[in-house]
Amino acid sequence: MLIGILAVQGGVREHQRTLDELNIEHRAVRRVEHLEGLNGLILPGGESTTMSKLLELGGLLEPLRSALAQGLPAYGTCAGMILLASQVLNTRPDAHWLGAIDMDVRRNAFGRQVDSFEADLDFAGVEGTVPAVFIRAPWVERVGDDVAVLSRVPSGEHAGAIVGVQQGNVMATSFHPEVSGDTRVHAYFASLVEQAGYTHP
Ligand code: GLN
Numbered sequence: 001m002l003i004g005i006l007a008v009q010g011g012v013r014e015h016q017r018t019l020d021e022l023n024i025e026h027r028a029v030r031r032v033e034h035l036e037g038l039n040g041l042i043l044p045g046g047e048s049t050t051m052s053k054l055l056e057l058g059g060l061l062e063p064l065r066s067a068l069a070q071g072l073p074a075y076g077t078c079a080g081m082i083l084l085a086s087q088v089l090n091t092r093p094d095a096h097w098l099g100a101i102d103m104d105v106r107r108n109a110f111g112r113q114v115d116s117f118e119a120d121l122d123f124a125g126v127e128g129t130v131p132a133v134f135i136r137a138p139w140v141e142r143v144g145d146d147v148a149v150l151s152r153v154p155s156g157e158h159a160g161a162i163v164g165v166q167q168g169n170v171m172a173t174s175f176h177p178e179v180s181g182d183t184r185v186h187a188y189f190a191s192l193v194e195q196a197g198y199t200h201p
Pocket of ligand 1: 044045046047048049077078079080082107108135136137138
């Protein structure tokens with residue numbers, strides 16, 4: 001199995017480390033030719049508007065859209081979730097996204113940097129709770145009929161907010177399992193990749 005990690009900006013290393021722990025081969029994706037042969041793609045956290053700009057400048061935006069439309073399995077964390085959305089709220093007017101999951105995502109939904117927080121979440125497909133780190137995180141405000149909700153904020157001011165979703169072989173979380181060192185959400189993604197049996201031409 002070969003998983004690409006989008007590496008134009010953001011927290012690439014944490015995903016590399018998590019895949020290393022799972023003994024999954026990975027490749028940094030910076031240019032179009034890096035998509036060839038991938039079985040899945042991770043879109044990391046970072047700054048979605050910066051990533052959007054770099055994807056556009058690097059000529060990766062359309063190839064990524066088309067790879068996802070062809071069936072490349074993908075997992076977006078935080079800014080990566082924003083990029084996978086079909087609609088983004090509270091972003092820059094010139095920002096682009098990829099439309100791989102039928103959902104509206106609100107950027108910086110939980111507040112400012114100081115409002116970053118951690119929580120233990122139930123996550124469909126993973127046993128027990130997942131320690132989740134939220135950093136200027138988005139949340140999902142609407143999901144289409146084909147989207148499964150994997151996780152919600154369990155308690156507190158934002159209880160019930162949707163923070164994990166899946167549509168077919170594409171999934172996204174508002175939080176960063178790769179930062180807390182937990183490998184189970186990535187293992188869940190790897191099982192989707194395995195089932196999909198897709199290799200990008
Ligand atoms: N707030 C960032 C954005 O809008 C996302 C933060 C993150 O990826 N940790 O892109």
